[in-house]
Amino acid sequence: MCPVPAHQTPGVGRVSHVDARIEKVVTSGKVMLDDTEYDIESNTYVVGDDDTVIVIDPAFDAEAILKAVGEREVMAVICTDGRDGHLSAVLEVAEADEEDPAPIALHTRDRLLWRQHFRALANESEDAEFMKDLTPDLDIEDGGVFEIGDAQLEVMHTPGHTPGSICLYSEQLGVLFSGDTLHKGRPGRIGADYPELQEQLNSIGALLGPLPKETRVLPGQGDETTVGEEDSQWESWFALAQEPDES
Template identity: 65%
Template sequence: MDARIEQVVTSGKVTLDDTEYDVENNTYLIGDDSEVIVIDPGFDAEAVLDKVGDREVMAVILTDGNDHHLGSALEVSAAGEEDEEYWAPIALHRADRLLWRDYFGRLARDEDDEEQAKALRSLEPDIWLEDGGVFEVAGAQLEVQHTPGHTPGSVSVLSDQLGVLFSGDTLHRGRPGSIGGVFEDLRKQLNSIGALITPLPRDMRVLPGQGEETTAGDENARWESWGALASENDES
């Protein structure tokens, strides 16, 4: 197996409920010298494609449907190809379809060309992610785990061969993942985190959607303490 993991960090702004947050996004490339899968392309397609180089993008996996994951998805999928037939498939969980449609609907409203606006409104992901679904690249398998809570369709991606969990914004180092400390459904998110990390080897690397990497063991040790955070969130 020749698969390796590369990281690109980009930054930008995300608006949730009319509040704007500064967000740093981790993009991960998994592959070898000829092909890669891109997880969460982030704010800067050019930076991601510079890292891709002349390799083929096999798929773009979105761990949730928030703006900072969707913003560069089409450009990274295209990877310089004008013919859409050769674009890499974009994958998202169906439970985040509303977030997808809202994002591209907003782009369509700002588009002067009616044909282009119509195309944006009709866009759909190429692949609907499902729990247990598997992608393969450079000899490594990437298994999709549905981990709702941060968004209804949040997923994490597990690779036993690489010894890595890509946790998206479900789990960050030392805390449940969020944007600006805002949680959509923290109790559901905590349940997802517990079910996700409890069976994993303690030394498995966890590569989150934001911030520094951690391990399954470190986060499992912290998990029960986050119940108090859920109670505070219920009261707010």
């Protein structure tokens, strides 16, 4: 039930019954992007069984997230990208058990965003000076696998929204945690612009193609969808580059 290091992927086979379950916690807060502040609602997912969980993208309200965790042990905290929203409650959730804090996992290519976030917090308060030297505990890469209960979460690197954006696919649970790579009905974004839309669309296309169409897609914001529903729209999204700003 511990994270499996990247590139040591065990065999994955569909099982008839899985004890692991998924709970969603919706929180709201503010994020800064290109000197503009946005109000967003963010989805945090608590994945596990009666004893242990992995927390995906703890945002804004650590108390609400830890209420969903309950008495279970947090084995890892995974951030699907390094933007402010997905880091805003990461320390409180990971360190809820002060004697045995959970490791925080982030893709190596989003370490710059991590440093920018925590150094900005450190500059705001003398009590937060320690944050300048914080680093993620686990560098996750494409093909890595996390195990929790009787389910596995496979890391899929999906650059575009950020350089280190990832999704997590669980064959056993029949779900794709898509972070802000993919939202219902369009590529994920915060604000009006897509930093690297072409790269993001290429990532989405490579992501959706091989997966079963009935796979549930659980995004970082908004409602869930399915692989089939989003795959049918993928080509139309290339026109988003010509859309006017909507923020």
